[in-house]
Amino acid sequence: MAERFRHVAIVGKHQAPGIRPVLEEIAQFLCSSGLEVSLEADTALNTGLTGYEALSNEQLGRQCDLAVVVGGDGTMLGFAREMAHYGVPLLGINxxxxxxxxxxxxxxxRESLAPVLAGDYEMESRAMLEGAVLRDGESIYSALALNDVVVSRGATAGMVELKVSVGDQFVANMRADGLIVASPTGSTAYSLSAGGPLLHPSIGGWLMVPIAPHTLSNRPIVLPDVGEVRMEIVAGRDASVNFDMQSLASLLHGDTITVRRSKHQVKFVHPQGWSYYATLRRKLRWYL
Incomplete structure (x- = not known):
């Protein structure tokens, strides 16, 4: 049996209709199981839930040993980046x-959470990306990403041209609608829509996937997650970069986006018997 949890944070997609009763039921269930319960401050404010201490992300990171995230993958992505600095494991309710x-x-x-609280669960760690935008050699923006770093063309412009290097080796000048550098977790996100392969989360690698490339021989590449990927804006107007859901627009020619493996990881808690392949079967509808 794994270590039992003592203080649980609840985070919810507070914009979702009807989420308050679900959050309230979960909070009551946790309390009845003998755990201390706190709400993420925005969740408490926007749902009107009372009776539980509302804490900032920093307070949750320092005080809680488990976070229950109720929402979709977007909700999880945003909160995972916040908790990565503290190592708080996350459990997702979809x-x-x-x-x-x-x-x-x-x-x-309910049936999934009860055994987890009793110490019957699996813990999984996922790698994160750390990206930055350099202008004239100085960092003007940096962020963490669990899924991907995406450089995209401007909304009204044609293609963007990127000079791509991996480590100290030049790869190619790529002309496309954009370029995705994805973690194994991100291989089921935008990368998948752009034709990239699936990577098992235990693999120490990244995907580099061009979006609608001008040259059809520009294909997805699986890279080792060591060193640094560099993408310099060579041509194209109003290019932007997204670190998961965090954006920086109006990049200039000569700006360089760097991506490397972060020292932080995200920890996920799964019910005993969880299977990555079962998740793929269910979500991608790989039925017999």
């Missing part, structure tokens, strides 16, 4: 559509 990283269905949260 109220979204796909739910690759919020893998417990809403209708089964």
């Amino acid at each position: 109220q979204g559509r796909l739910g690759f990283i919020t893998d417990i269905p809403t209708e089964r949260w």
Whole structure:
């Protein structure tokens, strides 16, 4: 049996209709199981839930030893980046559509959560990306990403041209609608839509996937997650970069986006018997 949890944070997609009763039921269930319960401050404010201490992300990171995230993968992505600095493990209850990283269905949260609280669970660590934008050699923006770093063309412009290097080796000048550098977790996100392969989360690698490349021989590449990927803006107007859901627009020619493995990881808690392949079967509808 794994270590039992003592202080649980609850985070919810507070914009979702009907989420308050679900959060309230989960909070009551946790309290009745003898755990201390706190709410993420925005969740408490926007749902009107009372009776539980509302804490900032920093306070949650320092005080809690488990966070229950109720929502979709977007909710999980945002909160995972916040908790990565503190190493708080996350358990996802899916109220979204796909739910690759919020893998417990809403209708089964009680039967899934009970054994976890009793110490019967699996812990999994996922690698993160650390990206920055350099202008004239100085960093003007930096962020963490669990899924991917995406450089995209401007909304009204044609293609963007990127000079791509991996480590100290030049790869190519790529002309495309954009370029994705994805972690194994991100291989089921935008990268998959752009034709990239799936990577098992235990693999120490990244994907580099061009979006609608001008040259059809520009294909997805699997890279080792060591060193640094550099993408310099050579041509194209109003290019932007996204670190998961964090954006920086209006990049200039000569700006360089760097991506490397972060020292931080995200920890996910799964019910005993969880299977990555079962998740793929269910979410991608690989039925017999």
